[in-house]
Amino acid sequence: MSDQKRLFLVDAYALIFRGYYAFIKNPRINSKGEDTSAIMGFMNSLLDVIKRERPDHLAVCFDKGGSADRVEMFEAYKANRDETPEGIKTAVPYIYEILKAMHIPIMVKEGYEADDVIGTLAKKAEKEGYQTFMVTPDKDFAQLVSENIFMYRPMFGGGYETWGIPEVQKKFEVTDPLQVIDFLGMMGDASDNIPGLPGVGEKTAKKFLAAYGSMENLLANTHELKGKMKEKVEANSELGMLSKKLATIMLDVPVNFNEKDFEMSEPDIPKVTEIFQELEFRRLIDNFNKTFSAETVAPKVETTQSTEAKVSDKTETKTTPKEVKSAGAGQFSLFGGEDNSAEATPSNTRKTAENTSHFYQSIASGMATKLFVKNLMNQTSVCFDTETTGLNSLTAELVGISFSWETGKGFYVPFPEDKNEAQKLIETFRPFFENENIQKIGQNLKYDIKVLAKYNIEVKGKLFDTMLAHYLINPDMRHNMDVLAETYLNYTPISIVDLIGKKGKNQLSMREVPLEKQTEYAVEDADITLQLKEHFEKELGEANTQKLFDDIEIPLLRVLATMELEGINLDKGFLNSLSEQLNTDIEALVKNIYEAAGEEFNIASPKQLGIILFEKLKLVDKPKKTKTGQYKTGEDILSYLAKDHEIIQNILDYRGLAKLKSTYVDALPLQVEESTGRVHTDYMQTVAATGRLSSNNPNLQNIPIRTERGRQVRKAFIPRNEDYTLLAADYSQIELRIIAALSKEETMIEAFKNGEDIHASTASKVFGVPISEVTREQRSNAKTVNFGIIYGVSAFGLSNQTDLSRGEAKELIDTYYETYPKLRAYMSEQVDFARDHGYVQTVLGRRRYLKDINSRNAIVRGAAERNAVNAPIQGSAADIIKIAMINIHNKMKAGDYKSKMLLQVHDELVFDVYKPELEELSSLIKTEMEGAFKMEVPLDVEIDTGLNWLEAH
DNA sequence: CACATGTGCAA
């Protein structure tokens, strides 16, 4: 390394924003409800740089008041940037405080952007003989790169890349970094509000640069261009020059580079620790101490096993796996001294397979397998993960299975392509999978269970699914393994994309991946899942979440796997003829609409439709626009206009039929699984934040029912054969019953106990008429309010949903609360509870955290308050039907019924019932559903049967 | 081919 002095200039806001958005899906919230993502993100980056590079000179640069010059040049400059998120605003003062405590100089110059400050300082430092590193992900800085000035770019997923002249040349396809200015000027930069040349994107900009070298030269030679592009560029030459100016980083900021001011000095460790403690940054305190402890001079690699690490400046760290002990009495020593250690990449402190020591071994020979299974059978708890040829568990073939029962160690069993051979191999593992006494751990076990079921292997014994565990710990977050590993283990697993490529053209099948890579990837997954399990196990115990996990979600996983494997029979022929009828009707409507419009256009394009309706036909004086400036053409908007213009009703009809055809009638037959002839939806158990299931591929929870035409689709869902019949069992008004019971609102409870029609009953009370005299309209409005209450509706919302005016809507809501006073009290109790505890919960203690409940932003807070009311209700209903499903499944299994549970639609279960079992099963289902959870309000279930799903209602 | 947007279906 040269003796040249090195200066690091950190672009604070860029790193703060980046840190904030890196956590956007899983924001860090401390116990005070503050979003500390931005601070955490920034500090991670800063410490990372310090630890990695040990700079002798460093400063952090902020903006203040924006760039007066640029705003003068271009009014819109940064004008329509979204407002700075609250989580960032609150972060900045903390970051200032921390930097002060760390004795790191802060550079700010009123009226200048950090870009300009950094640029000016970098150039000045260069004159003093420094090497300067600009720490920022912002590509604008590439224009400043020189022999002594570099960009130091944090990369997603950890690590850094350094951009010198060659990198910039390659990246932007320029000869001189200064041309980056021309490049940005041409293509523009949405995030910086640089307009750029219209119609010029990255590709065109590069082409222009290659041909003309600069914006000026391009504009001087536009005669060489052709067609539209020529017109556009010529018409916008001024905009082009302006864009170039905006993209130029200014180098004349009045700041001085006094070396002394930028020297790194010892931080005030106690002070920094105190701030971190306040922010609840436990891991960061460790990280900080490590970074500044005396002996750490070089990048240090954490390992999961004992290491013989030689740490010295700029050398790699080697780790040696421990000799593997054979477990139990068996002589299980297949694993020789193969060196699995990997070089530590100095460019990454986040642990990855590259820099973590582990022992992963593949097991190939028959003898080895037998010994391995024997060893497996000695364990009490094993994590496993199946690797398959695809994501469809019904057709996926096993490529391998990984196992781990000890952190940092695991095994991979590759499977042969030949089906008979594969079946033979899996038979070896049957004793393991079907052993009741060995706990099976996995991430999304439903998938593995389904895959193995296709090999006729049943996974028995206690289960622990890390995905489900995390769903209960915080349902609002994401639960895929990569995110969990990064969040809880600070570990970045090998990405599947690295392994098999992006989907599309050249994506590999897992089988085509070299065995060593398969092993690394697969065993790593099992290893990580095992570590996550140890982590989550403790967290689950804290709340009554443990019961929810053991008694609801885990048993439900098996129920869902069974239902999904079962699928439902679909009458393809019926849908095909329906499709033809729709086609005829749609064609007629299209013809009609074109005539009325006076031209042909794409009716399905909201953009084109908007222009026809509101520009050509001028149907409305002031049409409403969407946030992107297009005309709104939603059903609610068009319905208002229907009475005035014939074309509107035709458009609405077209929309309805086109939707029906494309989403259901034509799409469903394509979803029939070839191997079974049935439709197999996939229930997502960890998606809905309230505890509901969701359904996809296809979504069988949104099959039409409200319109006559749409309802027909349900006729296509039929029993498996003539010995069976479809049975649908619906909870009647379960959410209203729950809110009545939870609020202890006697009036409503009584109505339910008396078996009254709740909407009519509400109408009767609210409008002050006997229940027999309630009009259809009154009942309908009462129904809307009843539902609206569950969602936290406003007078505005209610008036939009009904024919009522704002005033009438408000009056109706007021009267409603007077009729059911305890309902209102209950709702505000929920909000208060959320404010105090940061979460709300269902009848079974399922939690939903509401970080925005104390937000200063009324809109954000309002949304959180509605969630506080809605989540316990929707979630409790979800809890209850889950209980019913598990109990019904178990009884049907125990009773060895031929009938099958097929579908769940939030408050409804659909069964394929073997006719001789009908009576017995109807009563079993009703009993179990109504008895799933006892409240002061009785649950009521309506059951019906028929030749198809429509008849069963 | 990937992604955002607008729209609309269900409970």
Add this chain to the structure above:
DNA sequence: TATTGCACATGTG
């Protein structure tokens, strides 16, 4: 300015 979802067609790069 009503909750939770999923999927389609269009339009853009």
